[in-house]
Amino acid sequence: MISRLNVVMVAVCLGGWMTSFVAAQSANQSQSGTQQIPQDFSAVDTSHLMQSPDPVPLEKERIFPNLKFQxxxxxxxxxDGTNRLFVVEQEGTIRVFEYRDDVENAELFLDLHDVTLRKGNEEGLLGLAFHPKFQENGQxxxxxxxxxxxxxxxxxxVSKDNPNQADRQSEEIxxxxxQPFSNHNGGSIRxxxxxxxxxxLGDxxxxxxxxxxxxxxxxLLxxxxxxxxxxKDKxxxxxxxxxxxxxxxEDARGEIWAYGLRNPWRISFDRENGDLWTGDVGQxxxxxxxxxxxxxxxxxxxxxxxxxFEPQSPAKETELIDPLAEYFRNEGISVTGGVVYRGPTLKEYDGAYFYADYxxxxxxDLRADGNTTTSNRRVAETGLQISAFGEDQNGEMLLCSFDGHLYRLTKRDIDFKAAKKNFPQKLSETGLFDSVAKNIPAQGVIPYELNMPFWSDYTVKDRYVALPKDKSVVYHERDQWEFPVGTVFVKTFWMHQDRAxxxxxxxxxxxxxxHSPDGWQGYTYVYHDDQSEATLLEGSALKPLPIKTAEGSFEQRYYFPSRSDCMACHTKEAGFVLGLNSRQMNHPLDYHGQRENQLAMLNRLNVFTQPxxxxxxxxxxxxxxxxGNLDRSNDPQHVESALETPQGETTALARAWLDVNCAVCHRPDGxxxxxxxxxxxxDLAKMNLLNQQPLQGQMTPPGGTVVKPGQPYLSELLIRAAHRGVRQMPPLASNVAxxxxxxxxxKWIEQMEQPTE
Known part of the structure; x- marks a missing residue:
């Protein structure tokens, strides 16, 4: 029955880069004895990877260090001249505090959490606007x-007795x-x-x-x-x-100022010329x-x-207004509209519209002359989930992030030309390999494997980690490990041309x-056809791969991710490093005729802060x-080369698969x-899966839920994981389920019993 869920391969054309895929002898020519499990720790010089190939001029700076918001x-x-800031929390509260860096407390200004609906990710308390005559009328x-x-x-x-407290009883609708659904609520008011x-308003x-x-x-939607x-009209x-x-x-609502928007996430006015701007989230x-x-x-x-939107029926209407900027999903997933900068600090950015990807x-920053965009530059890589931009009363720009903090952007002290020139453009220049052509890592680079590799369209992976001098790893038995600045993870993707x-x-x-001084960064190096070298990828790319199976031959489209794609999964909430934890690393490493448990190996090498x-x-x-792991054992019968359904307890296999492939986003604060x-x-009862209604559309028949115990084909979780296209899970960098x-x-869902009341 699972054949009904087979994948339709998605062909996506990313203009500019496509190379032929020709047969060549495998480059896996390393000889036994040239690669060994390390006996002693040896630091690796990763300093030339600590800059960026595309240095940006601005960086984030956290402000109000004593405050944290939900x-x-x-x-x-x-x-009103009071030098106060107000922060809206999505759960239903507004907080107020004096605008000074050492402020220690944000008072509760208004609490609406008892009436605010937060079932959907885009629902909640979403907007706040002060009346132009607020100083006089308090509205x-x-x-x-x-x-x-x-x-x-x-x-x-506002309360008559306390300017930092709203009168809850004064509400006038x-x-x-x-709203027909939980998402696309828009919610910004100005x-x-x-x-x-x-x-x-969203659609x-x-x-x-x-x-x-x-x-x-x-x-009005x-x-x-x-x-x-x-x-008030009657x-x-x-x-x-x-x-x-x-x-x-007669066929229109008079309230409408503009239309044809999907989900305008944050609108703002240029305080100098009155222009109205918005970011509109795509599908x-x-x-x-x-x-x-x-x-x-x-x-x-x-x-x-x-x-x-539908290539088969192109929109030719001339009255449609083009956006001033757009970006494809290789640059980000959800736009956050910002503000036109009119502040006193970044003078050279005066008049530029700042926006972000969540x-x-x-x-x-974007500049336009009339309907013509004159510049559109990426100016910061914050690593933040930026939910909104704001301004203080002087026009200085502020940023909200879902890590609970507020930020501003400041100028970076960096030689941009030198940084770009010095960053390795070829894999051989990174110092991580003695031989790229023969796939021999440099001395000190530590090999590892995972119990449950992330699914990557049938690729198998060859993994190493390079650690800097005099630095140690903080070990946690359950949580993600912490790695020092200077750490570099090296993951090579291999594809079997003969899958049978x-x-x-x-x-x-x-x-x-x-792990650079500016935070975690991801880079992709694509191999040449002769496998002798790999070159740093700009943007993303798609390449056809000839594959042979027992049923015949076909071309599989393989996606090479951009730097933004990489960091969409390697998030702060997920601990940045996804694979290295005790559950994954408690694994016997079979490496060129040698075998050792990886936790024991790393403990022996003294890489942890504490034994x-x-x-x-x-x-x-x-x-x-x-x-999912490249066979480095030299054993033709090595179990990790098997494609059969894995053996083991179904619940443990299913839960581990979900943890690795889905929990990066589906987790607390994800x-x-x-x-x-x-x-x-x-706990299964607390996963918010059983008999819950799916969000953002439904692919199962009527009566389907996220997980319907005992009924896998009425379970949205299974259908989306088996699907490729709109609403596929995971959503990025995969064309094959x-x-x-x-x-x-x-099997896990089929064996599951309905919970009792």
Whole structure:
């Protein structure tokens, strides 16, 4: 039955780079005795990898070190001369504090958590705007989600007795809007220079805009609204300005200022010229930045970015407005709209629009002359989950991050030309190999393997780690280990051209995960056809691979990830280093005729800050998955070369597979919606899987849930893991589903019993 879930290979054309894939002799020519399990620790000089091949001019600086917030989605200040900042927490609270770096406490200004709906990742308390006459009338407005699934804009006033506390009883609902789904809530509200309130609304959610709200002027969804909150029309909590673009149309809502938006995440006005900007989150391919004009149609769901959303039915309407910037998913996953910089510190950036990607942490500055973009540069690599930009009352730019802290951007003290020139452009220049052509690592580079390798479209991996001088690894028996600055992980991907016999493995790429002084960075080196060298990849690439199976031959499209792709998974919340933990490393390393448990090996090499207190037999381990590690044992019968369904206890195999392939995002404080918890030790009842409704669309038939115990084909978890395309899991860098993993998940769900009440 699992054949019904077989993958349709996704062909994606990334313009610019495509090479032929020709047969060549395997480069795995290392001889027994030239590679050995190390007997003593030897530090590796990784200093030439500590800079960046694309140095950026700005870096993050944490501010207010004594404060921490829960999922901050807004930082702003009223123009009342009080030097205060207000931070909106998505769970339903607003906090206020004096704008000074040593402030120690953020007072609770407003608490709406009892009425705020936070079931979906994009629901909650999402927006705050102070009335232009706040200093006189004490009025402010908030946007929040509530039950039943509704978006609310309400007016509040400040307490008469305490300027740092809102009067909860003063709430006056301005408008309410039913939401069909949990995502695409928009939620940003801003007063324009004209004194009207602008409200950003998504298309209502789910994939593909199923109700076509983006192009429907008879609904408020998928639009930016412009309303007058100082007057009221009959039957409304607000008035519609008579110069709104669609006031006179019977087939349109008069509140709409602009439309054709999918999920405008953060809108802002240029405080100097009044221009309205937004980032609009894309679906599968393109994120975009728009400057909003009266009556503008920004194309969703006819277009995504500048491209037809459905290639088979291209959008040719000339009235659609192009974004001023777009980026493909190799640069990031979810755009965060920002602000036009008008602050006093970064003078050379005056007039530039800053925006970011929530997943990659990259920040860009954009300049435009009318409808023409004149520059669009990546200016910072923060590694943060940037949820919002804000301004203080002087126009200085601030950043909210889901690590709970606030940041600013500052200039880096770096010689940019020297840094770019000195970064290795070839793998042989990294110093990590004695011979790239023969795949012989340098002295001191430590080999390792994993019990449960991450699925990467049938590749097997050759892994090493290089540690710097006088540095040690902090060991944790359950949590991720901590690695010092200067650490470099080396992972070479091989593909068997003959998948029936698992013969003729061939190197495709070597990825480096580098712990530099600026944080963790990922780099991809792609091998030449003759396997003699690998070159640093700019951006991402797709390459066809000829594959032979028992059923015949075909071409498999293989994806080489960009640097942003790498860091989308190697996140702070996941500990950056994904594979090296005790459950993965408690594994016998078979290496060119030698064999040793890896925990015992690393303990013997004294790489840990403290010697291990337990023997390897006493430490938990994942079950051996039996595929995914390159066979370095010189044993033709080596078990890790097997493609058969792995042997072992089904629950342990399934939970380990989910931990490795899914829990990077689906974990406490992870970026995925729904609060799923797929880590190995999570209690099944607390994983938020059983009989839960799927988010962001449903692929199972009616009655399906995330996991339906005993019914795998009504379980969204299984269907999405087995699917490639929209809503596939994992979402990045894979064109082929894992058939062995799918079979294990199927058995696990099939054996599962419904929980009793």
């Amino acid at each position: 999922r901050p989605v807004e930082v702003t200040s009223p123009e 402010f407005f908030v946007y929040y989600s509530t039950q039943p699934r509704t978006s609310v804009v309400s007016r509040f006033t 301005v408008f309410k809007l039913d 007063f324009g220079p004209d004194g009207y309130l602008y409200v950003g 209502g959610g789910d994939a593909h805009d199923p109700f076509a709200n983006g192009q429907n002027l008879e609904t 998928g639009s930016i609204l412009r309303i007058d909150v100082d007057r 039957g409304r909590g607000y008035a519609i300005p008579q110069d709104n673009p669609f006031v006179e149309r 599968n391919r393109f994120e975009e930045v728009n400057r909003i004009v009266k009556g503008g149609n920004y194309g969703w769901n006819k277009r995504e970015g500048m491209h037809s 997943v990659s942490g990259n920040v860009w 016999q698992l013969e003729d493995p061939r190197r495709l790429e070597t990825r480096l995960l580098v 291990l207190s337990n023997n390897a037999e006493e430490i938990e381990r994942f079950p051996e998955w039996q595929f 970026i995925a919606p729904g609060k799923r918890h797929l880590q190995f030790h999570a 894992d058939p062995r993993g799918i079979e294990v998940l199927r």
